[in-house]
Amino acid sequence: MTWLRRRRALLRVWRELRHDRSGFTGLLLLVFFGVVAFAAPLIADRSELLAAAGRNNPDLAGPSAKFLLGTDDIGRDILAQLVWGSRVSLFIGLLATVVAVVIGSLVGLVAGYVKGKVATVLLAIDNFFLVVPFLPLAIVLAVILGRSPVTLALVIGFTSWAGSARLVRAQVLSLSERGYVERARALGANSRHVILRHILPGVAPLIIANATLIVPGAILTESTLSFLGFGDRLSPSWGKLLDGAQSSGSITLNAWWYYLPPGLCIITVVLAFTLFGRALERIFDPRLAGR
Amino acid sequence: MSSNQQYSGNALLELRDVHVAYPARRRGGSVARAVDGVQLTLQPGEIVALVGESGCGKTTLARAILGLQQLSKGTIQFDGESIPTDAAGKKLFRRQVQIVFQDPTASLNPRQSVYEIVAEGLRIHGNSENEHKIVSAALERCGLHPAERYLLRYPHELSGGQRQRVVIAGAMVLEPRLLIADEPVSSLDASVRGEILKLLQDLARDKNMAVLVVTHDLGLPWNIADRIAVMYLGRIVEIGTTEDVLARPKHPYTRALLSVVHEHLQLEQQILKGDTPDPTSISHGCRFNPRCPMVQSGEAERLGILQKCLNDDPVLPNKQNNDHIAACHALNI
Amino acid sequence: MIDSPVLKVRDLYVTYQSSFGPVPAVRGVDLDIALGETLGLAGESGCGKSTLAMALLRLVPPTTQISGSILLDGQNVLTMKPGQLRLVRWAQASIVFQGAQHVLNPVQQIGVQIDEAIQLHHGSTSSTVREMLALVGLSDTRADDYPHELSGGQKQRVMIAMALSCNPLLIIADEPTTALDVMVQAQILQLLDNIKRERGLSMLFITHDLSVLSHNTDRVAVMYAGRIVEVGPAEELLRGSIHPYSRALAESFPIIGDPMSRHKPKGLAGDPPDPNSLPSGCPFHPRCNVAIDSCKSIDIKLSAVAKSVDRQVACVHANDESRSVK
Numbered sequence: 001m002t003w004l005r006r007r008r009a010l011l012r013v014w015r016e017l018r019h020d021r022s023g024f025t026g027l028l029l030l031v032f033f034g035v036v037a038f039a040a041p042l043i044a045d046r047s048e049l050l051a052a053a054g055r056n057n058p059d060l061a062g063p064s065a066k067f068l069l070g071t072d073d074i075g076r077d078i079l080a081q082l083v084w085g086s087r088v089s090l091f092i093g094l095l096a097t098v099v100a101v102v103i104g105s106l107v108g109l110v111a112g113y114v115k116g117k118v119a120t121v122l123l124a125i126d127n128f129f130l131v132v133p134f135l136p137l138a139i140v141l142a143v144i145l146g147r148s149p150v151t152l153a154l155v156i157g158f159t160s161w162a163g164s165a166r167l168v169r170a171q172v173l174s175l176s177e178r179g180y181v182e183r184a185r186a187l188g189a190n191s192r193h194v195i196l197r198h199i200l201p202g203v204a205p206l207i208i209a210n211a212t213l214i215v216p217g218a219i220l221t222e223s224t225l226s227f228l229g230f231g232d233r234l235s236p237s238w239g240k241l242l243d244g245a246q247s248s249g250s251i252t253l254n255a256w257w258y259y260l261p262p263g264l265c266i267i268t269v270v271l272a273f274t275l276f277g278r279a280l281e282r283i284f285d286p287r288l289a290g291r
Numbered sequence: 292m293s294s295n296q297q298y299s300g301n302a303l304l305e306l307r308d309v310h311v312a313y314p315a316r317r318r319g320g321s322v323a324r325a326v327d328g329v330q331l332t333l334q335p336g337e338i339v340a341l342v343g344e345s346g347c348g349k350t351t352l353a354r355a356i357l358g359l360q361q362l363s364k365g366t367i368q369f370d371g372e373s374i375p376t377d378a379a380g381k382k383l384f385r386r387q388v389q390i391v392f393q394d395p396t397a398s399l400n401p402r403q404s405v406y407e408i409v410a411e412g413l414r415i416h417g418n419s420e421n422e423h424k425i426v427s428a429a430l431e432r433c434g435l436h437p438a439e440r441y442l443l444r445y446p447h448e449l450s451g452g453q454r455q456r457v458v459i460a461g462a463m464v465l466e467p468r469l470l471i472a473d474e475p476v477s478s479l480d481a482s483v484r485g486e487i488l489k490l491l492q493d494l495a496r497d498k499n500m501a502v503l504v505v506t507h508d509l510g511l512p513w514n515i516a517d518r519i520a521v522m523y524l525g526r527i528v529e530i531g532t533t534e535d536v537l538a539r540p541k542h543p544y545t546r547a548l549l550s551v552v553h554e555h556l557q558l559e560q561q562i563l564k565g566d567t568p569d570p571t572s573i574s575h576g577c578r579f580n581p582r583c584p585m586v587q588s589g590e591a592e593r594l595g596i597l598q599k600c601l602n603d604d605p606v607l608p609n610k611q612n613n614d615h616i617a618a619c620h621a622l623n624i
Numbered sequence: 625m626i627d628s629p630v631l632k633v634r635d636l637y638v639t640y641q642s643s644f645g646p647v648p649a650v651r652g653v654d655l656d657i658a659l660g661e662t663l664g665l666a667g668e669s670g671c672g673k674s675t676l677a678m679a680l681l682r683l684v685p686p687t688t689q690i691s692g693s694i695l696l697d698g699q700n701v702l703t704m705k706p707g708q709l710r711l712v713r714w715a716q717a718s719i720v721f722q723g724a725q726h727v728l729n730p731v732q733q734i735g736v737q738i739d740e741a742i743q744l745h746h747g748s749t750s751s752t753v754r755e756m757l758a759l760v761g762l763s764d765t766r767a768d769d770y771p772h773e774l775s776g777g778q779k780q781r782v783m784i785a786m787a788l789s790c791n792p793l794l795i796i797a798d799e800p801t802t803a804l805d806v807m808v809q810a811q812i813l814q815l816l817d818n819i820k821r822e823r824g825l826s827m828l829f830i831t832h833d834l835s836v837l838s839h840n841t842d843r844v845a846v847m848y849a850g851r852i853v854e855v856g857p858a859e860e861l862l863r864g865s866i867h868p869y870s871r872a873l874a875e876s877f878p879i880i881g882d883p884m885s886r887h888k889p890k891g892l893a894g895d896p897p898d899p900n901s902l903p904s905g906c907p908f909h910p911r912c913n914v915a916i917d918s919c920k921s922i923d924i925k926l927s928a929v930a931k932s933v934d935r936q937v938a939c940v941h942a943n944d945e946s947r948s949v950k
Contacts (some may be wrong), residue, residue, distance in 0.1 A: 004443070028376070179397030183458070186357060187412040187465070188385030190378070200401055344805035345776075450895035480668040481832050481876045482869075482911075485891020492889065507806060509771075510835075513880045514889040537880050549880070551810035552835075562810045566775045 013081025016283045023279020029272035033265075037086040046078035060248070060255050070257035072241075073248035081236040082261050088237040089269070092153045093219035099209045100218070101164055108168025109203070113176055113195065123169075129162035138221060141232045149232050156221045164210050168203055175202045205284030212277030216270035223266050238262040301371045303501050304333040304356065304469060309365035311351050321571040325351040327525030327578075329365075330607065335468065336499040338492065340512035340533070342548075343522035344567045349505045352522075353471045356503070357390055369469075386416060389462035393474035395454035399446040405430070406442040409461045415463065429460040434490055452483035456568050459490065466498070473505045509552050513537060518613065521545050524568055524578045527607060531615030541617035543585050576601040579622065585621060596620040630794050630826040631657040631680070631717075636692035638672070638679045646689075647899050649675035651850035653692075654926070655828075657794065662820065662827040664837035664858060667847035668896045672831045674722070676847075677782070677798045680828075681713050697793060718787040722799040724779035728771040734782050735767025735768050741789045750905065756785040760815060761860075767840045777808035780817070788819065794826045801836060813840050835877045846870045849897050849907035852926060856935035866929065866937045868912050906940075916943060 017023050036043065057075035061067065069079040107126060111119040141155040175181065176199065184194050225231045226239025227246070245251070245259035311326040326348040333339055341349045342601065354360040356367060358374055358381060366440045367374050369388065375381050392398045399408055409426045411417065427438035433456040435441045446454055455475065462470060472491060476484040492515045495502045504516060512519040512533050520530040529542040547561040563582045577600045579585050591597045599605075605618040633847040638650035649672040657663045667673045678684050682693055682701055694701040696716050698904040704712065718741075721727045729737055738753045753767055760781040771779060780800060787795050797816070801809040802944040817840060820827060837844050837858060843859055844862065845855040846869065872892045878885030894911040897903060903910050919940060926936040930943050 027338065178400075179392060179394060180400040180403075182359070183390075183392065183398045183461075184411065184415075186359065186390045187415055187461070188382045189411075189415050190382075193415055198400055202400075344807060362658050452895055480896055481834070482668060482872055482892040483895060484876050485889040486887035486893065487891070489891065492887065509806070510878045510880060513878050514885060515887060534886075548806060552806060552880070560810070562814055563807050564811075566777055567808060 015281055017279060020279045020282065022071060022275045023282075024116075026272040026275030026277075026279065029268060030276060033086060033090065033269055033272070035122070036083060037090050040087055044083045047139045054284070060250065060253065062257070063257055069261055072244055072258055073250070078257060081241055082238070082265065084263065085236040085238045085241060085262070088149055088232065088235045089222060089239070089266070090221050092149050092156065092222045092237075093215050095150070095153035096156035096160065096218035096222070097211055097214045099154055100160040100214055100274075104161035104164025105156070105168050105203075105207050107161070107165040108171055109195070109199070111165070112169040112172025113191070113199065118127045119169075122165075126162050126165045127130070128189065130166070130254065132159075134159040135221070135224065138225060138290075139228070139230050142225060145234050147230065149235060152219075152222060152225065152232060156218050156225075157179070160214060160217060160221070164207070164214065167206060167210055171206050172199055175199050205280075209277055209281040209284055212273050212280055214278075216273040219266065219269060219273075238266050302332040303335045303370060304331070305367045305368045306331040306352075306356070306505075307368075309352070309355065309367060310363045310581050311348070311355050311360055312493040315571075323570040324525050324573055325570050326355065327570075327573065328606075329522075329525070329527055331520060331527065331530075333469065333501045333503060335501055336495060337517045338502045338504065338515055340493050340516035340519045341503060341505045341522060342507065342509060342512060344507055346524070346567050346570055348525040348570065349483065349522050350473055353473050353503065353505050354388070356469075356471060357388055358384065359386055359491040372477060382416070386465045388469045388471065389463055389465060389467035390473065391455070391458050391473045391475050392477050395451060395458050396446065396478075398458050399454055401446055403445075404442065405444050405446075405449075405457050408446075408457055409464060412461055412465045419586055425464055426460075429464045430457070432463065432494075433457075433460040434486065435460070450483075451479045452487060452617075455479060455487055456490070457495075459487075463494065463498075469501045469503065470494070471503045471505070474507070475504065476511070477506070477508070485514075491515060496558050509537065509548060520549070525570055526618065528579070528619070529617035530607065530610070532613050535613075535615035539615070541615065541622060542619050543621075544579055545617070547584060576603055577605050591621070594621060629658045629695075630661075631655065631828070632693075632695040632696060633680070634693045634695075636676070636679065636694065638675050638684065638688060638690050640675070640685060640688040642900075644900055648902075649850055649899055650679065652925075653847075653850075653852055655845065655852075657826050657828060658826045659793075659826060662829055662841045663845065664841035664844040665828060665830045665847060666832065666834050666837060666844060666870075667830075668832050670849075670896045670899055671847040671851040672846050672899070674798055675853075677719065677796050677828070677830055680796060681717060681719065682709060683713075683719075709886045711745070714741050714787075714792060715790040716792055717794040717796060718790065718792045720780075720783050720787045720795060720797040720800045722802060724776070724783045725771065727783065728779060733768050733770055734774070738767075738782065738786050738789055741786055745790045756789050759788060759819065760785045764897050775808075776804055777811060780804060780808075780812055784812075784815065784819070788823075791823075792825075794828065796828045796830070798830045799832070800829070802831065802833070809836070816840070834862060834874050835879070846873065848898060849902055851907075851938065852936075853908070853938045854936065855926070856929075856932065860932070860935070866935075866942060867939045868914055868941075869908050872911075882931070900919075906938075916940065 012275035013239065017027065057071050059071060059075045060073050061071045063070045067079065069082060072078055083110050107122050111122040138155050138159045141158070142152060145151045145155060181194055181198050184198060222231065223239030223242065226237050227243045229243060231239055233236060242259060248258070250258040301525050306329055309326055309329045313323040313325055315322055329352060343349045343353065351360060355362055367385065375384055406426055409429055410422050413422055413425060430438040430441055435453065435456050449457065475491065476487050479487065488511065488577045491502055494500060504511065516533050517530065519533045519536045520527045521544065522528065523537065523544050529536055529540065536545060537549065540549055547563050550559060550561045561584050565582055574581055580600050583600065585591045586597065586600055599620045603620070605620050607618045608616050610616050633653060633655040636650055636653045639646045639648045653676060655663065665673050675684070679690055680701065684690065690702055696712060701709065701712065727736065729744060735753050738756050754764055757764060757766060762778060762781055774782065801812050804812065813836065819825065829837065831837065841858045843856065844858045846867065847850045847853070848869050854861065854870045862874060863871065865874050875890040892911050897907050905921045905923055906919045909915040912919065924938045925938055926938045927942060929935040929937050
């Protein structure tokens with residue numbers, strides 16, 4: 001019975017998404033990037049990333065038949081870096097979002113449901129993280145904890161959860177006052193039942209929509225960290241490409257194939273997530289719960 | 292008719308000197324004495340209406356009976372035993388006492404199907420065998436047949452009356468011995484009212500289930516209640532069989548209420564002045580004295596009870612079964 | 625027939641646009657209200673009564689289609705230019721809305737809100753906020769209060785004061801006492817009664833609670849599925865309704881003391897129809913216990929009832945001997 005209903009709900013979401021032009025565009029773009037990232041080994045050879053590979057290649061050469069997006073200042077294939085970089089950027093972006101959403105939702109859920117002193121403490125912590133400028137904090141943590149992709153994702157996630165917590169708490173507060181929650185209690189439900197059956201399903205759409213809007217922020221933060229030189233030293237990423245482009249003076253040298261592609265990729269992915277996330281928000285809007 | 296039944300055995304529900312007070316909202320503000328000393332007994336299978344205007348405490352009392360509200364004083368006994376305070380005991384208690392709230396739309400989770408809503412109670416108490424059968428039977432018993440047509444529907448696809456039936460079915464699957472209905476038909480269309488009331492009446496009779504209906508509508512008790520208790524500012528000021536109270540009201544408040552609702556009782560219309568009173572400022576003496584027509588017209592003085600009305604809080608005399616009693620000094624002359 | 629009625633509605637159709645398509649909320653309504661007369665309009669959700677009320681002052685969304693004529697003091701509201709319409713609104717006819725707490729601005733003092741209407745009709749009315757408050761039984765000091773500081777009954781009085789501020793000829797009261805306590809309801813009805821008599825006001829009193837109409841109206845019209853199904857003098861209609869729906873509606877509210885309704889709640893099976901999907905023929909036939917075959921296909925219009933002055937019923941059984949006016 002529940003699966004039938006779940007399928008129906010998913011179909012409805014799909015149908016609405018198809019109708020929403022901007023949201024659907026966003027989704028298509030995301031699928032495209034996802035495929036590229038996944039199929040990276042098929043598109044570009046990994047060995048091209050090593051500095052050694054560039055030895056025999058012309059430096060800062062424009063697009064040609066061999067190098068579709070030209071080479072960087074030490075002769076490495078930019079397209080290869082771009083494609084492999086997409087993996088890193090997307091991976092860190094997504095993992096960071098998962099971390100942020102998990103922490104934020106838990107904090108929001110507890111603060112909204114339990115209320116009282118626990119909530120006050122949690123909200124104070126939340127306030128702290130909202131107010132502290134996240135980039136300096138992220139930089140400090142990255143330096144302290146190391147700069148592997150996973151650590152970076154954790155760091156970024158850890159500095160981005162505060163906003164979600166607020167949103168989730170507000171929604172949980174509102175849901176706990178609903179008539180059907182009181183009815184559930186009157187039927188004899190304990191908190192576990194109320195949270196699992198009524199609160200979580202009610203707040204899940206909000207969390208999902210919110211998550212899709214955090215991803216672009218996380219990707220941007222990763223790019224920023226890499227650009228500033230605090231990213232992962234070993235793997236390529238779009239931010240790293242931008243850093244390389246800037247430090248090699250490619251802008252003045254008009255080597256557009258160096259700085260334009262990574263910049264455009266970042267912008268496009270961020271835009272895609274935003275469009276998709278906004279569409280999801282529209283679809284999951286509470287007014288639809290009454291439809 | 293059940294009102295002529297002679298009740299023997301223990302009362303199903305017994306309230307003794309129940310008080311529920313809400314603390315002051317601001318510093319220096321007063322406590323709200325929502326329920327200020329209530330005695331009430333309910334026998335199995337009887338339908339009792341708790342009637343009053345807003346602020347009289349009837350909803351608070353209903354919630355207190357369910358255990359959703361803490362008592363500040365007094366006891367509530369169900370089936371001869373105090374209401375359990377431990378979690379397991381409370382859960383068992385909840386099986387036996389159920390509630391139907393005023394707004395059926397708010398009581399239903401828009402994301403749950405009718406099946407899931409009705410089955411929820413069973414799942415909470417761990418009775419999953421025969422779930423489908425029990426749910427369908429409950430829906431049909433509450434007038435939604437064939438049940439299959441409704442199982443996969445969602446609340447927004449149902450009318451107000453149908454939603455209330457789903458709520459009632461959801462309560463009935465637990466086979467409660469007492470059902471509290473808080474304004475069960477006020478937010479429904481007028482033409483649907485009768486059917487829902489009939490349903491409640493039938494269920495009470497078939498299952499020997501007691502029903503406590505909380506309402507502001509005086510016609511409702513005439514339709515289905517055996518006894519009626521009139522509440523004012525946290526107290527029951529009059530109680531008796533429906534016929535007695537509505538045809539021969541003893542308390543001036545009841546008389547005033549009836550006079551503005553239905554003129555067929557040949558009561559001269561007495562519109563009380565002032566607003567419905569506020570439980571944070573209950574007056575000294577009889578709580579009704581600021582608005583009592585007997586005090587204002589001077590009749591209380593003529594009867595020589597004015598001093599009592601202003602200084603002594605009248606209480607309900609002790610009652611037996613279906614005695615018709617009221618808390619008014621004018622009755623004790 | 626009524627000479628120079630304050631309100632004369634003929635053949636009114638109101639169809640508004642929704643995401644499901646056009647919704648025919650009002651399907652051919654004729655109404656007359658004379659000077660100083662109160663007409664009660666009874667019906668449940670979806671019958672179109674609130675749409676009708678709003679349409680009278682053209683307070684409907686711009687995508688709504690209205691046809692027919694609404695003559696307010698002789699002038700057709702539907703063909704007025706916006707400038708003239710603005711003058712008419714509130715000064716000729718005003719509305720007391722349902723649910724005062726949602727209509728009053730929570731961040732404005734009520735004195736300011738009452739004054740708003742007076743200011744908008746600047747020059748053409750000499751009322752003051754003070755007079756208005758006194759009229760509805762509230763003291764001056766209340767003018768500085770915010771809506772949340774007032775009780776339900778007091779808020780409703782403020783709504784009435786607002787409606788009266790420009791001295792209209794007609795007041796449209798849409799469920800003015802629903803959601804109020806019984807005693808407060810009686811107070812408000814008494815207030816309305818006094819005001820009506822003092823000022824010779826006409827009133828359209830809309831409600832779903834028939835029992836309220838017996839002492840406060842001169843004539844009553846019952847609405848179902850966008851049409852008026854019965855209309856006539858108040859006491860006569862309420863004591864002995866002819867249309868099966870009016871009867872059922874009246875029976876839903878028992879007469880206390882009447883042994884016929886003791887332990888016998890009476891209601892109608894089914895639900896009020898959805899204006900989006902009305903049944904064929906007479907829209908009431910699925911719930912009617914005296915429906916005959918022709919009811920499924922023929923939609924009956926209002927027609928005069930023999931043996932009674934000023935009584936109209938839209939039912940095939942209207943003139944049956946067995947169902948004659950009591």
